[in-house]
Each structure stands twice: as C-alpha cells, then as structure tokens.
Amino acid sequence: ERGREVPASEVAARWGRTRGDDLATIIYTSGTTGRPKGVELTHRNFVAHTRNGASGLAEVCAQPHSRTLLFMPLAHVFARYIEVLCVPSGAVLGHTPDTRNLLPDLAAFQPTFVLAVPRVFEKVYNSAEQKAGGGTKLRLFRWAAKVAIAYSRALDTDAGPSAALSAQHRLAGRLVHVKLRAALGGRAEWAISGGAPLGERLGHFYRGIGVRVLEGYGLTETTAPTTVNRPGLTKVGSVGPAFPGTAVRVDDDGGIWISGPHVFRGYRHDAEATAEALVDGWFRTGDVGSLDADGYLRITGRTKEIIVTAGGKNVAPAVLEDRLRGHPIVSQVVVVGDQRPFIGALVTLDPEMLPGWLSNHGLPAMDAVAAGQDPRVLEALDRAVERANEAVSRAESIRKIRVLPTDLTEANGYLTPSLKVKRALVLKDFAADVDALYVDTRADQAG
The missing domain is CATH 3.40.50.12780 (ANL, N-terminal domain)
Incomplete structure (x- = not known):
C-alpha cells in the first residue's frame, strides 16, 4: 500500500498462501474480430511455461x-x-x-x-x-x-x-x-x-x-x-x-x-465462452x-478472418497482407472481399517512411493524403500488389486497392498492443471505402 511498508512477515504469509491454481493475472484479448475477453492466467501457467522456456531456449536466454x-x-x-522467463533463466x-x-x-x-x-x-x-x-x-x-x-x-x-x-x-x-x-x-x-x-x-x-x-x-x-x-x-x-x-x-x-499446463483456466465471468474454447482438455x-x-x-489465419468471395473462394488474408506490407511506404493492409466478386485491399501509408521514399524516387514532398492520390505513388503501390499476388492464385489475388487518408495506429484505436489490426472495427468505420472498391466491377468480373 502507498505510504506504508509491508512487513517481511506479511510478504512471507502471502507467499505461503499462494497456490499454483490461484489467479496470477487477467489479460484482456486484443479483440481483432470481436469483443475482448478477460483471460485468467494462473501462477501454474507462468511457472510451468517459463521453466520449460528456460530449458528449451537455454541457448538464447540462459547463457551467462x-x-x-x-x-x-x-x-x-x-x-x-x-x-517472467528472465527469472528462471537468469x-x-x-x-x-x-x-x-x-x-x-x-x-x-x-x-x-x-x-x-x-x-x-x-x-x-x-x-x-x-x-x-x-x-x-x-x-x-x-x-x-x-x-x-x-x-x-x-x-x-x-x-x-x-x-x-x-x-x-x-x-x-x-x-x-x-x-x-x-x-x-x-x-x-x-x-x-x-x-x-x-x-x-x-x-x-x-x-x-x-x-x-x-x-x-x-x-x-x-x-x-x-x-x-x-x-x-x-x-x-x-x-x-x-x-x-x-x-x-x-x-x-x-x-x-492446444493442450498443456500453459493453457488458461477460463474467461473472466464468461462460462459460455469458456465452455466453447476448452473441450476435453484441449483449447x-x-x-x-x-x-x-x-x-x-x-x-x-484466423477462422473468423477467412474471406469467402461471391464465387465461393476461401481466401486467408494474412499472406497477401504480409507481402504487401513489406513495401517501404505501406504501413497497414486490410484485405477485403467477403461475399464480394473479387479481393480488394485497404492500404495506409507510413508517414515516417514516406518523406525519404519520395526524395529517393525524385518526387516532391507531400503528406500521406496527397501521396495516396498521386498517380506515381499509386503506380508504385500497384507494382507492390503485383509482387504480393505472385504468392496466390488468380482468384485469390488483389484486384484493387484503396489508400485510406489516415494511418491505423494503436493511438487511434485501430491496432492492438501487439500491432495487429482490429479488422472488425476497420471494416465498420471504413465501410464506404470498401464499397468504393466495388462501384464498377464489370471489368474485374470479366477478368
């Protein structure tokens, strides 16, 4: 407690009362596609898992x-x-x-x-x-x-x-x-x-x-x-x-x-979600x-993120998103196309990387909004899309992109702490931009 020193005897007593199955912490899931849930992790989860980690990754984390x-x-x-791993590994x-x-x-x-x-x-x-x-x-x-x-x-x-x-x-x-x-x-x-x-x-x-x-x-x-x-x-x-x-x-x-001593004990105050996730000792x-x-x-990819096009093609967006995000000025990518005639993508530009890229390519300085409308920048992005599409079939490939006027960041609520895009929120807030990809689909359907 603030302003009061906890006696050593009290620390020892609390230590003695703690058991492996006691709750150690509650961490809320990032909620990329749904409402965040409170994950209850026990002391046993951490102790067992970090001991195994200190052994299995000894060459990495347990050297002098x-x-x-x-x-x-x-x-x-x-x-x-x-x-926590740094405690048993030293x-x-x-x-x-x-x-x-x-x-x-x-x-x-x-x-x-x-x-x-x-x-x-x-x-x-x-x-x-x-x-x-x-x-x-x-x-x-x-x-x-x-x-x-x-x-x-x-x-x-x-x-x-x-x-x-x-x-x-x-x-x-x-x-x-x-x-x-x-x-x-x-x-x-x-x-x-x-x-x-x-x-x-x-x-x-x-x-x-x-x-x-x-x-x-x-x-x-x-x-x-x-x-x-x-x-x-x-x-x-x-x-x-x-x-x-x-x-x-x-x-x-x-x-x-997944099964093992590292699997959580349940979701906080959500017995229904817990019963759905934990089945016969497996998560x-x-x-x-x-x-x-x-x-x-x-x-x-995630089951909830699999895209099913109007033609019935199942598309996992992660491969395309990862490859397109490899371009220097691309910050975030959200592949779309569920129940649509083809695959498209929402793209944001990286404001930190953009000035240097423009200078290196002999282009004038401009902000992300202007760059997202500049034909020379869009041409470079189209080439990046072509390279990303090399990893998938024609039916799975990105046909159109739309550059959003703002980046997706943790600060504006579109990224989780691990920098994953909150897909459901993006699709909701930028629904008009998704619709704009499919205004004229005749040429794309013909292709």
Missing part, C-alpha cells in the same frame, strides 16, 4: 551473457511471459518505455536477444533501405539483402551455400550486414518474433545477416508461446514445433488445438493451419 531489452507493452502476454532484463528512442536504447543496452512483433522487424529493414538513399549505396544495400536471403535459403538445402555465394556473403557482411546488426545494438544473436506471421523473406534476411529469428506462435490463452522455432529446430516460414511441455493437433478442418484456438511430417506448424 544473455540480456534483452523489453520494449513491447506489458499489456501483451508475450512481453509478460518474457519478463537473463538480464531492461525496460524502455518509449519506442521513439528505441535505436539509441538498443545501442546502449546491447541485448543478445530481441523480441518484437513482425512490424518492428519490417520497419528496421525499411529504415535501413531508406537510409541507403539512392544510386550506388541503394544498389549495394539491395544486393547485400539479396545475398543474405539467398545464403539463408541455401543453408536449408542438402548442398548448402556454394563457394561463390559464401564469398559474396562474406563481402556483404563486411560492407552492409555489420551495420544492420549494429542497429539492433551490435550484440544481438537471436530475435524472437510473435504476435503475427513474420514471412519467409524477413526470416531469411535476418538469418542471412547473422541474427537468427525464432518465429513462434501463441495466444493470450496459452500464456504466449505454444510452438516456437528453437536453436537446432528451425524451419524458416513455420512457427516451429510444439514448445516443451505443450501439445498441438490440427483437426480435419485445419483448426488448431480451441480459432486459428487455421497445418502440421508437416516433422511436426512444424504453419499458420493460415
């Missing part, structure tokens, strides 16, 4: 030199889990409250492992590309990025990287990659990504520059990670095998189910995915 700088909000279960933990000072803070703290959501890794890459400017420096950066990705992909082949590719990788490392690692503090060996799909391109890029990204998957209801790529157990593009102490199965419809995640022959999980 292990240290991490936490900049994700503690409202997010991923950050809360890492905070890692040094630092906090920084303001991501506007993130790069200087990383340089000062020099973490050996970094955790973040994919948007952070995207922005580090895009910022580095923008700082390269134009001309020879930009060509050098792009060459070094391609080499990093090619080298990482070659590591997954039986033959491994060729002698020529290895030589290019060493040269790129001296000229460019070392500077990129410096942006993460200079000592980062590992990065843990969660909260949304990272995508193979970025996974290979970071591994290629010497920072191995361990992508994982989990939910608030599973006390964060439930599958994770780990040292020696990594497939870039997957979210890894089951975490130590956990079990994963995929039903005939692709639905992902129904609401996500769709697949397990390969080696037990590595790949995520397709």
Whole structure:
C-alpha cells in the first residue's frame, strides 16, 4: 500500500498462501474480430511455461551473457511471459518505455536477444533501405539483402551455400550486414518474433545477416508461446514445433488445438465462452493451419478472418497482407472481399517512411493524403500488389486497392498492443471505402 511498508512477515504469509491454481493475472484479448475477453492466467501457467522456456531456449536466454531489452507493452502476454522467463533463466532484463528512442536504447543496452512483433522487424529493414538513399549505396544495400536471403535459403538445402555465394556473403557482411546488426545494438544473436506471421523473406534476411529469428506462435490463452522455432529446430516460414511441455493437433478442418499446463483456466465471468474454447482438455484456438511430417506448424489465419468471395473462394488474408506490407511506404493492409466478386485491399501509408521514399524516387514532398492520390505513388503501390499476388492464385489475388487518408495506429484505436489490426472495427468505420472498391466491377468480373 502507498505510504506504508509491508512487513517481511506479511510478504512471507502471502507467499505461503499462494497456490499454483490461484489467479496470477487477467489479460484482456486484443479483440481483432470481436469483443475482448478477460483471460485468467494462473501462477501454474507462468511457472510451468517459463521453466520449460528456460530449458528449451537455454541457448538464447540462459547463457551467462544473455540480456534483452523489453520494449513491447506489458499489456501483451508475450512481453509478460518474457519478463517472467528472465527469472528462471537468469537473463538480464531492461525496460524502455518509449519506442521513439528505441535505436539509441538498443545501442546502449546491447541485448543478445530481441523480441518484437513482425512490424518492428519490417520497419528496421525499411529504415535501413531508406537510409541507403539512392544510386550506388541503394544498389549495394539491395544486393547485400539479396545475398543474405539467398545464403539463408541455401543453408536449408542438402548442398548448402556454394563457394561463390559464401564469398559474396562474406563481402556483404563486411560492407552492409555489420551495420544492420549494429542497429539492433551490435550484440544481438537471436530475435524472437510473435504476435503475427513474420514471412519467409524477413526470416531469411535476418538469418542471412547473422541474427537468427525464432518465429513462434501463441495466444493470450496459452500464456504466449505454444510452438516456437528453437536453436537446432528451425524451419524458416513455420512457427516451429510444439514448445516443451505443450501439445498441438490440427483437426480435419485445419483448426488448431492446444493442450498443456500453459493453457488458461477460463474467461473472466464468461462460462459460455469458456465452455466453447476448452473441450476435453484441449483449447480451441480459432486459428487455421497445418502440421508437416516433422511436426512444424504453419499458420493460415484466423477462422473468423477467412474471406469467402461471391464465387465461393476461401481466401486467408494474412499472406497477401504480409507481402504487401513489406513495401517501404505501406504501413497497414486490410484485405477485403467477403461475399464480394473479387479481393480488394485497404492500404495506409507510413508517414515516417514516406518523406525519404519520395526524395529517393525524385518526387516532391507531400503528406500521406496527397501521396495516396498521386498517380506515381499509386503506380508504385500497384507494382507492390503485383509482387504480393505472385504468392496466390488468380482468384485469390488483389484486384484493387484503396489508400485510406489516415494511418491505423494503436493511438487511434485501430491496432492492438501487439500491432495487429482490429479488422472488425476497420471494416465498420471504413465501410464506404470498401464499397468504393466495388462501384464498377464489370471489368474485374470479366477478368
């Protein structure tokens, strides 16, 4: 209590009364497609899961030199889990409250492992590309990025990287990659990504520059990670095998189910939702995915986010959104098309990246609203859409985009703490913009 020191005897008494099944915390789900629910997590959830984590990720977080700088909000279960994990693992933990000072803070703290959501890794890459400017420096950066990705992909082949590719990788490392690692503090060996799909391109890029990204998957209801790529157990593009102490199965419809001591005990004051989610000792995640022959999980998307076009085509928006969001000036993407004749997308521009991109492309300065209407900017976005569409069939491809006049941020309520878009809210507030995509559909239907 404020203004009163709690006696040591009282602390010991409270400690003694605490049991594993007691409530430790309530974390409210981000509510991307529905109303947030209070997830009740117990002390047992955290103790069992962090002990398994300290063992399964020992090479990352339980070395004498292990240290991490936490900049994700503690409202997010991923950050809360890492905070607790540092107790049994012995890692040094630092906090920084303001991501506007993130790069200087990383340089000062020099973490050996970094955790973040994919948007952070995207922005580090895009910022580095923008700082390269134009001309020879930009060509050098792009060459070094391609080499990093090619080298990482070659590591997954039986033959491994060729002698020529290895030589290019060493040269790129001296000229460019070392500077990129410096942006993460200079000592980062590992990065843990969660909260949304990272995508193979970025996974290979970071591994290629010497920072191995361990992508994982989990939910608030599973006390964060439930599958994770780990040292020696990594497939870039997957979210890894089951975490130590956990079990994963995929039903005939692709639905992902989770079991283990890390699964929550129920939703706060919501017995109906709890009974729907917890069935015979398994948690129904609401996500769709697949397990390969080696037990590595790949995520397709959320069941509630699957789009069914007027033609009956089922489309998982995550792949298209991730690829299109890789363009330097694209901030957020919401793929639409449910019960519509084709797939479209709402796009927002990144106000931080836009000035440098415009300058590098010989275009005059303009704000995001003007840029969203400029034919030269729209042409660049159309090319980005074409590249994103290469990952899907014609029926699943984006036919039209509409640039929104404002970005989607946590501050204006459109992003969750883990920087996922609140899809239902966006579709409601920007319904007129969605309708505008389908004003004249004849040409698109003919195609």
